[in-house]
Amino acid sequence: MGLLKSKRIGVLMGGTSAEREISLKTGEAVLASLKRLGYTAVGIDVSEAMPETVKREKIDLAFIALHGPKGEDGTIQGLLEILNIPYTGSGVLASALGMNKIASRKLFLFHKIPVPEFVVLKRGENYTAISKTLNFPIVVKPCSQGSSVGVSIVHQAQELLGAVELALRYDPEVLVERYISGKEVHVGILGDESLGAIEVLSRTPFYNYEAKYIPGMSTHIFPARLSPEVYQTTLDCALAAHRALGCRGYSRVDLIVNGEGVPYVLELNTLPGMTQTSLLPEIARGVGMDFDALINRILELAVGNDGSCQARPSLENGG
Numbered sequence: 001m002g003l004l005k006s007k008r009i010g011v012l013m014g015g016t017s018a019e020r021e022i023s024l025k026t027g028e029a030v031l032a033s034l035k036r037l038g039y040t041a042v043g044i045d046v047s048e049a050m051p052e053t054v055k056r057e058k059i060d061l062a063f064i065a066l067h068g069p070k071g072e073d074g075t076i077q078g079l080l081e082i083l084n085i086p087y088t089g090s091g092v093l094a095s096a097l098g099m100n101k102i103a104s105r106k107l108f109l110f111h112k113i114p115v116p117e118f119v120v121l122k123r124g125e126n127y128t129a130i131s132k133t134l135n136f137p138i139v140v141k142p143c144s145q146g147s148s149v150g151v152s153i154v155h156q157a158q159e160l161l162g163a164v165e166l167a168l169r170y171d172p173e174v175l176v177e178r179y180i181s182g183k184e185v186h187v188g189i190l191g192d193e194s195l196g197a198i199e200v201l202s203r204t205p206f207y208n209y210e211a212k213y214i215p216g217m218s219t220h221i222f223p224a225r226l227s228p229e230v231y232q233t234t235l236d237c238a239l240a241a242h243r244a245l246g247c248r249g250y251s252r253v254d255l256i257v258n259g260e261g262v263p264y265v266l267e268l269n270t271l272p273g274m275t276q277t278s279l280l281p282e283i284a285r286g287v288g289m290d291f292d293a294l295i296n297r298i299l300e301l302a303v304g305n306d307g308s309c310q311a312r313p314s315l316e317n318g319g
């Protein structure tokens, strides 16, 4: 990868989504790592005038450290395609699908990947009829968000309206789905391989924003405590989800494994958190790959085999 060392790499971070602060942390961690690895890297906060900001920096390659809308949803990927700048991670289509929990679920269902039973609510629709079609508890979440922003677990009918209103603040479409009780596990995918599954235990009623980002509010166990057969099924299921959306490079799949050992896919993150203490880096560490090696691999996966920075085709090729 000698050729890559001569390139100017821009770490795109910040952005305008609700996950801006997390993205800045991911970006700083990635930038520090690239510098340790000997690359010429520059941090770029793309919160305003995105096209001009990206163009001004004259980068050869983008390491995308954004989360949420206008970063993880295919839009910045589209801009980079137009500017002919190669970038890390998934392309336009897979990114857009991953960000949209309804669109991605339709593909998961097509590929027979288990997902919680769900219904979709749009702004202005009658919410109360829903409570008759699903048994409580149910989970209400915005179609396109992350970091558990706008997600609620609803135990009784009178809590439903508030939960739907909250989710609608973030997206005009809301998912109302069956609560799956079981072990929450997250699977890291790198290249076209499931690296491993990590188990998440929260002190909060579910893995909410607080549990995700306040130290001590959640603990992680690697590898997840599942029987060898269920562990393998979970890894296979996550890889199937990654392939179903046509993801590239890396991703993290969030699942709940129920008491019968069935892994239900909750969602796929095309740009998972990449701080030193984030789950994908922790999974990588668990299989002997340190943070810098992980960052280096993600970068290599973004370019041609010879390390040249030719832009890639915009259509997905299934991995």
Ligand SMILES: Nc1ncnc2c1ncn2[C@@H]1O[C@H](COP(=O)(O)OP(=O)(O)O)[C@@H](O)[C@H]1O
Pocket: 116, 139, 141, 145, 146, 147, 148, 149, 151, 177, 178, 179, 180, 181, 184, 206, 207, 208, 254, 256, 266, 267
């Ligand atoms: N169907 C479900 N059953 C049980 N818990 C759920 C379900 N959906 C979401 N959760 C909980 O909410 C968290 C956030 O949901 P998720 O779908 O991963 O959205 P986000 O994109 O905000 O991370 C999950 O990590 C899990 O703890």
Ligand SMILES: [Mg+2]
Pocket: 147, 148, 254, 267
């Ligand atoms: Mg999640």
